[in-house]
Amino acid sequence: MIFRSKVDRIFVITIGMAILILAASCFFPYFLEDEVPLLAGVILTSTFLLCTGFIVWISIDIRYKLNDDHLFIKAGPIRRRIPYNEITRVSPNRDIFTGFRILSSSDGLEVSYKSAIMGGVKISPENKELFVTELKKRCPNIKS
Known part of the structure; x- marks a missing residue:
């Protein structure tokens, strides 16, 4: 069963601001110089497109699959693959600024597991209740 990540407005604004800052820093030389050399223009434009593509790819392709x-x-x-026998707890979490997080909303869950370096991973499935229900079916010993 596959769950997509919930996306909130603050996340979209943050990603948009990051892309605008990246654009401003990449294209700033165009405003300083009368004529930018072709090679410099190609490098700046390529850098902008690659970085923006990477940011967008990471931002819109967030999925959680229960195998x-x-x-x-x-x-x-x-x-990240987390075996069900390592999962110890799943709990609501609104802290999106600390720990290992793969989410696009402040309304998320923290999945704690034994081999986690920072205690767990923070995720934000669109339907949290269904996600927790399905996770408990596959891993009945977890605490919530």
Whole structure:
């Protein structure tokens, strides 16, 4: 079963601001110089497009998949497999600024597991109740 990440307005504004700052820093030389060399223009434009593409890829491709034996979390190239036997707790969490997080909303969950470096991973499935219900079916010993 696949769950998409919930997206809130603050996340969209933050990503938009990051892209605007990136654009301003990449294209600033165009405003300083009368004529920018072709190679410099190609490098600046390529840098902007690659960085923006990476930010957008990570931002819109967030998924949480409940497989037979593990929870699979994916955000662009970032992937995490968490075996169900390692999951100890799932709890509501509104703190999006600390820890390992793959989410796009402040209304999320923290999945704690044994081998986690920072205690767990913060996620934000669109339907939290259904996600927790399905997770408990696959891992009945977790605390919530």
